[in-house]
Amino acid sequence: MPEGDTVWQTARRLHDALAARVLTLSDFRVPQYATVDLTGRTVLDVTPRGKHLLTRIEGGLTLHSHLRMDGAWRLYDTGRRWSGGPAHQIRVILGNDDRTAVGYRLPVLELLRTTEESRVVGHLGPDLLGPDWNADQAFANLLAAPDRPLGEALLDQRNLAGIGNIYKSELCFLLGATPWLPVGALPADRAAKLPALAKKLLEVNRDRPLRTTKGRRGQELFVYGRARRPCLRCRTPIRAADQGDGSRERPTYWCPTCQRGPAPDPGSPEARRFRPRTAP
Template identity: 45%
Template sequence: MPEGDTVFATATALRTALAGKRLSYTQFRVPRLATTDLSGRIVVAVRSRGKHLLIDVAGPDERRPDVGAVSIHSHLKMEGAWHVYPVGRRWRRPGFQARVVLRTDDAEAVGFDLGILELSDDPEAALGHLGPDLLALDWDRDEAVRRIEQRPDDPIGTALLNQRLLAGIGNVYRSEICFLRGTLPTRDVRDVDVPATVDLSRRLLWANRSRTARTTTGQTAASARLWVYGRRGQLCRRCRTPIERGQLGSIGDDRVIYFCPGCQT
């Protein structure tokens, strides 16, 4: 499931393939961008912001690269992915799933099933609602704590998923963080050690930012990487109580949560 660590790793791969390179061919396979052509322009940067990914492209006049500069903004949602291939290599996913193709002389980046794909001439304004990015080098831990503590009545499971409070956590990390803190996702923020929870969130995402397989247990075997997420009915790795699955549907969160009723209170 794409979360902040997945997007960070994706940005790293795209940066290696595209940054500083001239686009020799572009194709946008969504109706509102179908006539867009960025070929001939240089990719200035590739960066992630929480679960969002930005590819910054210079303007058409290299003497004034800021004039007409745009950012390709994408969000993977549930099914999306970016792949990088050598030019001419067959894609690993079917062509009808491709939403954008960006080609340089030696590499081709393809965005498949992207939940969001748009061009923006002011990406900072478009993403200004996001809280501190857990994987940013200038990560603002105190601001994230402040934003969460301003919502004392929210369940901590809801606060962790609120990208306006801190950016990068998805459903997998939400369940895992609450387990590792011994906290039920339904517990109110006012009853949670918010600074410790935020610190753990940063450590988990940072540790996984370059891994090919996410792990919160420290184990890399496919069956041993997670404590609770996706393990409904299986025994807790700590106390042997069966893992349960539920929802925070009453507060507008329809995504499932996993927890251990023995370890989490």
């Protein structure tokens, strides 16, 4: 699932291509909106909200989309061949005289009144990359359930919006805590740094083509995707396991030496054999 910085980049590209321009092409390929035609309307802006995208259109309309695991928005110059996937995966097309935006495999796509946006994003906590960011509120949200595992609390978009599985693992490493440590057990000095650290990581990466939490070419991430490779700090093999309620695969990575707290036993059902994804 894309992280908040990826969604922010997508929104910026869509905004630059569509905002303040009149739509000359509008094609919804989902049954619910098959008869909708937005041609002749001006796109006002494209705004990210956590992992959600809000495309506001003249006439008080908002196109709400969410990428989840496989969705993508692709941009093409007018007349250029589209290459984001087979045609049957296209869910919506919006275009003007110069650029065309094609939404592929979008699992969430709905057209609503702009005044009703709170219905789809009102439940979200402070947005790490948004104007509503409030570190104190995010901190209070996280501590509201002190017994909840840190990794699960970070992924809950109701606490703070924008963190995905990669940043979850990397934040826990930088805090020196396993993702299974209860939020309330995180040492006070580290807990106080959490909101600012999370915001810093996303802000540093929102303009980067390649995400990094370490800042070194070839070694972009500390633990994510590095199962069985040596920790970049202590050389202990990185471990990996699933975290969550089992309804969705959430691979989680951590160093058993650098990070303190509970963790699944290597022989438990949660523990799996993950192949490394990045260079050591």
